[in-house]
Amino acid sequence: xxxxxxxxxxxxxxxDPLQTLDPVTAPAGPALKNExxxxxxxxxxxxxxLFEAARLARSSPGSKIYLVSLAPKAKLQxxxxxxxxxxxxxxxxxxxPASGFTxxxxxxxxxxxxxxxxxxxxxxxxxxxxxxxxxxRGSGTTLxxxxxxxxxxxxxxxxxxxxxxxxxxxxxxxxxxxxKHQVSTCAxxxxxxxxxxxxxxxxxxxxxxxxxxxxxIMPALQKARPAKLxxxxxxxxxxxxxxxxxxxxxxxxLSAEEIAREIAEWIKKS
Amino acid sequence: xxxxxxxxxxxxxxxxxxxxxxCVGFGPAMGGFLTTLARELIRDxxxxxxxxxxxxxxxxxxxxYERAADVSFGVSGxxxxxxxxxxxxxxxxxxxxxxxxxxxxEKVLYLLDPHGASxxxxxLRAADVFIRAFRRVLPxxxxxxxxxxxxxxxxxxxxxxxxxxxxNQWVGSRVMSSxxxxxxxxxxxxxxxxxxxxxxxxxxxxxxxxxxGRADAGFMPGMDIRAALTVVGDGPFGxxxxxxxxxxxxxxxxxxxxxxxxxxxxxxxxxxxxLEPGAVIHTFxxxxxxxxxxxxxxxxxxxxxGVFVPSWFDSPVRTAYRYLQHWMLHPYxxxxxxxxxxxxxxxxxxxxxxxxxEPRLVGHGYARVGEGSGSTNVLTGSGVDEAWETGVLLxxxxxxxxxxxxxxxxxxxxxxxIRRRRRSWIEREGRIAEKSRDGFQRGFVSGVIGMALAGFTxxxxxxxxxxxxxxxxxxxxEEYFKGRVSSEEIRSIREDCAARGVSLHDAxxxxxxxxxIPFDGKLLVTHQDALLLGGKVQAPxxxxxxxxxxxxxxCESCGTRICIEMCSGQAITPGPRGxxxxxxxxxxxxxxxxxxxAQAHPDDPARAxxxxxxxxxxxxxxxx
Numbered sequence: 001x002x003x004x005x006x007x008x009x010x011x012x013x014x015x016d017p018l019q020t021l022d023p024v025t026a027p028a029g030p031a032l033k034n035e036x037x038x039x040x041x042x043x044x045x046x047x048x049x050l051f052e053a054a055r056l057a058r059s060s061p062g063s064k065i066y067l068v069s070l071a072p073k074a075k076l077q078x079x080x081x082x083x084x085x086x087x088x089x090x091x092x093x094x095x096x097p098a099s100g101f102t103x104x105x106x107x108x109x110x111x112x113x114x115x116x117x118x119x120x121x122x123x124x125x126x127x128x129x130x131x132x133x134x135x136x137r138g139s140g141t142t143l144x145x146x147x148x149x150x151x152x153x154x155x156x157x158x159x160x161x162x163x164x165x166x167x168x169x170x171x172x173x174x175x176x177x178x179x180k181h182q183v184s185t186c187a188x189x190x191x192x193x194x195x196x197x198x199x200x201x202x203x204x205x206x207x208x209x210x211x212x213x214x215x216x217i218m219p220a221l222q223k224a225r226p227a228k229l230x231x232x233x234x235x236x237x238x239x240x241x242x243x244x245x246x247x248x249x250x251x252x253x254l255s256a257e258e259i260a261r262e263i264a265e266w267i268k269k270s
Numbered sequence: 271x272x273x274x275x276x277x278x279x280x281x282x283x284x285x286x287x288x289x290x291x292x293c294v295g296f297g298p299a300m301g302g303f304l305t306t307l308a309r310e311l312i313r314d315x316x317x318x319x320x321x322x323x324x325x326x327x328x329x330x331x332x333x334x335y336e337r338a339a340d341v342s343f344g345v346s347g348x349x350x351x352x353x354x355x356x357x358x359x360x361x362x363x364x365x366x367x368x369x370x371x372x373x374x375x376e377k378v379l380y381l382l383d384p385h386g387a388s389x390x391x392x393x394l395r396a397a398d399v400f401i402r403a404f405r406r407v408l409p410x411x412x413x414x415x416x417x418x419x420x421x422x423x424x425x426x427x428x429x430x431x432x433x434x435x436x437x438n439q440w441v442g443s444r445v446m447s448s449x450x451x452x453x454x455x456x457x458x459x460x461x462x463x464x465x466x467x468x469x470x471x472x473x474x475x476x477x478x479x480x481x482x483g484r485a486d487a488g489f490m491p492g493m494d495i496r497a498a499l500t501v502v503g504d505g506p507f508g509x510x511x512x513x514x515x516x517x518x519x520x521x522x523x524x525x526x527x528x529x530x531x532x533x534x535x536x537x538x539x540x541x542x543x544x545l546e547p548g549a550v551i552h553t554f555x556x557x558x559x560x561x562x563x564x565x566x567x568x569x570x571x572x573x574x575x576g577v578f579v580p581s582w583f584d585s586p587v588r589t590a591y592r593y594l595q596h597w598m599l600h601p602y603x604x605x606x607x608x609x610x611x612x613x614x615x616x617x618x619x620x621x622x623x624x625x626x627x628e629p630r631l632v633g634h635g636y637a638r639v640g641e642g643s644g645s646t647n648v649l650t651g652s653g654v655d656e657a658w659e660t661g662v663l664l665x666x667x668x669x670x671x672x673x674x675x676x677x678x679x680x681x682x683x684x685x686x687x688i689r690r691r692r693r694s695w696i697e698r699e700g701r702i703a704e705k706s707r708d709g710f711q712r713g714f715v716s717g718v719i720g721m722a723l724a725g726f727t728x729x730x731x732x733x734x735x736x737x738x739x740x741x742x743x744x745x746x747x748e749e750y751f752k753g754r755v756s757s758e759e760i761r762s763i764r765e766d767c768a769a770r771g772v773s774l775h776d777a778x779x780x781x782x783x784x785x786x787i788p789f790d791g792k793l794l795v796t797h798q799d800a801l802l803l804g805g806k807v808q809a810p811x812x813x814x815x816x817x818x819x820x821x822x823x824x825c826e827s828c829g830t831r832i833c834i835e836m837c838s839g840q841a842i843t844p845g846p847r848g849x850x851x852x853x854x855x856x857x858x859x860x861x862x863x864x865x866x867x868a869q870a871h872p873d874d875p876a877r878a879x880x881x882x883x884x885x886x887x888x889x890x891x892x893x894x
Contacts, residue, residue, distance in 0.1 A: 016340070018806030018890035020613065037368045037436060039340045039892045077446055078439070081455050082339070204477035204490040204812070205457050208287050211333070218449040248798045253771065 003125055003168060004062030005189060007053045008115050009089070010130035010146060011046025012107075013071045013079050013098045015039070017135065023239040030101045030239040040075045040098070042083050045131020049195040051203060052162065053129050054087035060164065065089040068114050070107055071098040073224045080217050085210035086203045091220040092118065096227030100136050101236065106229040108145030114225075115150065123190050126150075132157045132194030140194075147192035154186045157194040245270055284491040288324040291668070292472050292497035293334035294459045295504035296341050298434075298654045299640025300334060301441035302661030303501060305358055307332065308448035310669055320672030323498060330672060332451045333495065335474065337458040337504075337859070337884065339808070342439035342892035345616035345860075347534050347564050347574050348432040349373060349550045350652060353695070354659035355430070367440045369433035369568040369893065373426055374548030380415040381556035381563075381600050387783040388558045389585075393715050414553075414602035423650055423725040426550055431566045433536070433574065434654070435892040456810075458884035460492050462500065462510055464517065468634035471496040472510065475813060475884045481854070483814035499678040501664065503640040503657075506621030507861035509884045511629065511642040516874075518630050525876070527581065527737040528622040528648070528707065530562075531862045533590035533615075533838060534576030535598075535804065536893045537793060540609035545573060552651075553603075557596040557784075558583060559714040562651075565603065572613070574894075575603075579836075580622065581740065581865065582710040582717070586747045586830040589775040590617060590838060590862075591797045595787045598794070611792045615804025616894035617838035617860040622707070623737070624648035625700035631691070632683035639664050645696055649703030649725055656696050663690045702729035711735025741870040741878065746829050747774070754782050768844045773834045797840055801856065807839060809855045809887025816885025817842070817852045817863055824869040824879045825849040833863040833880060859888040 015021060015038040022033035032038070042050070050067065057063040067089045069076055076093060092114050096102075115121065115128070128147060133140035140157075147155045158175035165171055168188050173181040175196050247266065251259065293300055311319050311329055318329035325331055338344070355364065364370050382398050383390065390398070401408060401415055409416040445451050460475040472495050478488035502510050506529065520526075539545060545567045553563035560583035565575040577597050579590045598607050621627055621641050628644025631637065639645075639660040646653035667686030668678075676682050691697055702724065709720025712735050720733030747764075748757045755763075755778065763777045780786070787794055801807055819825050826848040834842050834850055839858040845851035867878030 016806075016890055018808060019892075020803070034368070037439075037892060039342050039439070039890070074443055077443060078340070078342075081341070081442075081446070081453055085454060085457070201488060201812075202810070204488060205454070205474075206490075207333070207454065207457070207474065207493050207495065208285060210454055211287065211289075211331075211452065214452050218446075222449075248796065248802060253769075 002060045002164070003189065004064070005056065005060055005127050006064055006066070006122060006125045007056060007127045007129055008066045008068055009046060009050050009053050010068050010111050010128065010143060011050065012043050012069060012134065013040040013075055014043050014100075014134065014136040016041050017044070021241060023241060029234070030236050031099055035099065036072070036075070040079050042079055043131055044135045045133060045195060047202070048198040048200070049129040049131055049193070050083070050087055050089070051200040052195055052198045054203065055200060056162065056164075057088075066092055066115075066118060068092040068094075068111055070094040070096050070110055070227055072096070073221050077221050080214075084213040084217060085205040085207060088209055088212060091217045093220050093224035094227045095224040096229055100134065101234075102229050103234055104139050104142040105145050108142050108149060110227045110229065111142070112146045112149040115146075126152070126190040128152065128190070128192045130194055132159065132196055143192060143194045150190070152190045152192050154191040155194075156184060156191065158196045159193045159198070160196050161199060162193060284494060286494040286496060288496045289333045290322050290324060290330035290497060291332045291499045291501060292495045293332070293501045293503065294472060294510045295502070295508055295640075296334050296336040296438065296442060296453055296455070297344055297503060297505065297640060297657065298437070299503040299643070299645070299657040299661040300501070301438065301445070302354065302358060302658035303503070303639055303665045304332070304334065304445045304451050304661070305441060306662045306665035307668065308445050308450045310665070311450055319669055320675070329450055334451065334453045335457040335459050335472070335495070336453060336455045337886060338888055339456045339886070339890060340892065341442035341453060341455050342435045343889050344434040344438045345532075345534065345618040345889065345894040346434035346654060347532065347566060347576055348434050348437070348654050349426045349429060349564070349566050350432065350655045351426055351429040352655055354655045354662060358658070358662060364430055367432065368436045369572060370436070371431050371547045371569050373429045373431055373550055374546065376420055376425060376427055376550045377552070378417040378420050378424065379551060379553045379602060380417065381553050381602060382413045382415070383556050384413045384601055385783065385785055387785075388556060390559055391713060391715060394559055412602040412605060413600065421722065421725050424552075431548065431550065431568060431574075432654070433568065433893055435894050439892055456886060458886055459504070459510055460884045462513055462517075462636070463494060463496065469500045469514070469636035472500055475886070478812045479814050481815045486812065488812060498635065499668065500636040502636060502638045502642065503661065504642060506619060506641050507864055507882055508642055509882065511638065514633075514636065514638070515629050518633060520629055524626055524628055524644075525737070526621060526623045526627040527739050528627070529865045530578040530580040530620045530622050531590050531617065531836060531838065531860065531865070532576060532578045532620055533594050533617040534574055534894060535594070535612055535793075536572060536574050536614035537607070537610040538613055539567075539571045539573050539606070541571065543571065543606045543610070545606050553597070554718070556600055557593045558585070560710070561593055561597070563597050573610070575607070578620070580710070581737070584743055584745060584750070586744050586750050586832055586868070587775040587778050587835045588832070589773070589835055591800070592775060592779060592787075595794060596784065599787070607793060612795060612800065612804050614891040614893040615800045616889050616891060617858055617862070619861040619865055620653065621646060622648050625697075625704045631688055632680055634680045635678055637664055637683050637687055645700070647699055647703045649706040649721060650699070659694065659696055660691065663687060663694060666690060704729065705732040705734070708735035708737070709733030711737060739870070739876070739878075740832070740866050741868050744830060744832065744868050751778065751782070771843055773843075775835050801839060804891065805839070805858060806890040807856055807858055807888060808890055809857065813854075813886050814883070815852055815854050816883040817854075817857065818881045818883060819849055819852075820879050820881055821872065822849045828869055830868045832866045832868050836862045836866045838862055854885065854887060857885070857888065859885070
């Protein structure tokens with residue numbers, strides 16, 4: 001009989017990647033210009049973790065997925081309109097900033113506290129999923145710290161694949177340098193898996209799943225607890241965006257080789 | 271692909287769910303409907319005003335499906351008197367919405383042509399000479415005449431300037447917070463479910479298909495959403511509204527031939543732009559006399575600005591983007607706009623038939639609200655407030671039926687919705703406006719005079735005209751440029767543009783004297799850069815193309831291919847053998863192609879040779 005896992009997917013929200021982002025200094029510290037106006041999405045790395053969690057839950061009947069998110073609950077509600085049709089989950093909400101200008105240890109403490117507060121938590125069935133990094137301003141350390149606080153020593157980062165062996169052990173592919181994977185095995189839960197991109201396409205929108213999820217999402221948002229992040233303990237000396245250079249030209253007659261050569265020349269002179 | 275292509279999906283694995291009310295499209299009309307419904311669905315004692323028929327014991331299950339990837343991705347330039355909005359929401363509510371501000375000042379400008387490139391009638395040229403001759407005694411500056419009097423029917427004050435994206439986002443959040451309504455963006459609706467003469471719900475689009483709609487990896491047939499009531503608010507060219515029109519027909523004498531393509535920028539103004547928050551400027555006369563412009567100033571040095579290219583501007587190479595750039599560069603406007611930076615870009619078509627374009631508003635199991643229901647007032651140029659009010663009126667009617675436990679039959683909906691609508695200010699003012707723009711069918715000057723006559727006489731006096739679809743009215747390119755560009759030269763330009771895979775309008779506008787655009791990389795950018803910088807267009811994989819050229823042989827013989835010229839997102843480009851190529855990943859879902867198509871459907875002259883089906887993707891900007 002397969003293990004009925006408790007899969008906690010830790011995922012924050014980030015501005016829709018197609019938005020124009022301008023860092024500004026706000027009274028509370030660094031922020032993005034008009035951040036609350038921008039549409040948001042679930043952090044893409046957490047997206048992949050959620051898809052992988054859904055696959056694992058399907059192959060291990062009785063498993064349950066919790067999506068644990070620290071974000072402004074008003075924005076999180078909007079994001080749930082897009083997320084909730086993808087996979088069945090229970091939402092656990094911590095109301096707080098999603099700007100990324102927060103101390104990852106404080107975020108990890110809030111996430112782990114939220115996980116520990118879920119009734120019936122069973123360490124022998126616990127899997128903590130998340131992104132091995134964040135799409136915006138993350139340092140890539142939060143998930144590791146969550147695992148440490150929860151006392152989970154089997155941690156894997158840059159994960160692209162998880163296979164459950166017949167004896168219940170895990171076979172895990174982690175990304176390493178040179179475009180290769182490191183193959184690891186561990187006995188099973190509890191474990192922390194920081195996902196890279198995984199192997200799954202985005203699931204289709206399923207209205208039935210959405211309607212089921214939404215019955216739990218709205219109450220979860222209403223009883224969200226505020227995060228204690230001690231923002232005043234941090235100060236930033238400077239914040240900048242990576243420099244962008246843009247030059248656009250529409251072509252339809254050039255060969256792939258010619259286009260590649262042009263792009264290479266453009267990169268060289270940039 | 272033509273209409274005989276078999277559907278990709280099979281009914282065998284199609285799922286179905288039951289809800290009480292299924293809503294199609296989330297815009298101002300649906301915002302008004304759902305806001306009112308959610309507010310009044312729960313009585314003071316906490317019990318629901320009606321019971322769900324699909325989940326007994328619970329409140330009615332209300333679900334809204336929106337095509338765009340987020341409810342905030344709507345496009346409109348909104349300066350509104352906000353009568354209906356303020357009746358539903360308080361001034362304090364409106365003030366919470368980002369980018370919203372009360373209107374403080376209004377101007378209407380007649381812009382003269384500083385380059386002599388526009389097509390002006392002799393009457394207009396004479397007027398221009400007169401204005402320039404008396405410039406010292408007229409309110410004239412920077413090649414613009416500031417009209418000293420704004421007719422009351424055109425005034426927006428007292429009212430609000432809004433960002434449609436931010437407004438929708440704010441309304442959507444409030445509606446969702448009620449817990450009584452679910453809104454699902456990124457979920458286009460393919461078709462109504464017909465059962466005899468009744469609408470029994472909607473079918474969502476298939477997922478996991480190739481461009482032609484054939485099953486591909488991860489195929490999932492679109493789910494059937496069965497509902498006692500389907501509320502359709504999918505805009506002026508929404509696929510559900512159009513299919514209802516095809517199935518049930520338009521009311522006698524009603525038609526939807528007038529429209530405009532609106533294109534807008536949202537910009538950061540320079541610090542000393544001279545424009546104050548709350549300023550509203552409307553323009554006409556330039557870059558072509560028929561093209562109207564708007565500039566609305568939001569707080570924090572943000573401005574929304576743009577142009578409307580109407581259906582009665584009979585250029586077979588009309589384009590919104592190039593004209594928008596010339597409009598921004600007009601001396602009166604550019605002194606404010608110089609140094610501004612593009613934040614966001616967007617485009618949409620507007621149904622401009624007004625009450626004359628009103629379809630059958632209700633039937634068994636369905637009701638229609640918003641722009642697609644003919645609510646836009648074409649005299650005052652107002653649509654958002656009217657659309658909201660249609661939603662409010664329907665919500666009150668639906669609540670009446672829910673409380674009484676009566677079914678959503680045609681007769682019941684006529685009693686509770688249409689009766690309310692006929693008694694409303696939308697109907698009263700819509701009738702005044704109904705024929706106000708008919709004069710534009712005879713020319714720009716008669717159009718302006720006709721609007722004034724209709725406005726001042728409450729619609730009793732109008733200049734008549736008969737709107738016609740594009741395929742009946744558009745001249746050939748050679749005819750349009752007769753006397754300015756020879757047929758031989760047009761042929762040469764056409765061949766060159768086809769070889770380069772670009773539209774004709776830039777080359778022809780350059781040729782007839784329009785100056786080159788001095789690109790600055792900030793405000794004045796190429797169309798392609800505007801898409802990337804301001805529109806952030808995206809289309810998820812696994813969906814069929816939603817723009818379909820039904821009969822390719824008609825495209826092959828088409829002399830204008832105006833769908834290419836007018837495409838707001840440059841998603842339609844010259845293709846092999848003359849059949850345009852459609853790139854779904856660049857489409858902003860403005861619908862310009864379906865309105866502009868110069869070829870009639872062989873079996874139904876009321877339709878075009880382009881079909882605009884349900885599809886995903888489009889703009890990713892929440893500021894438009």
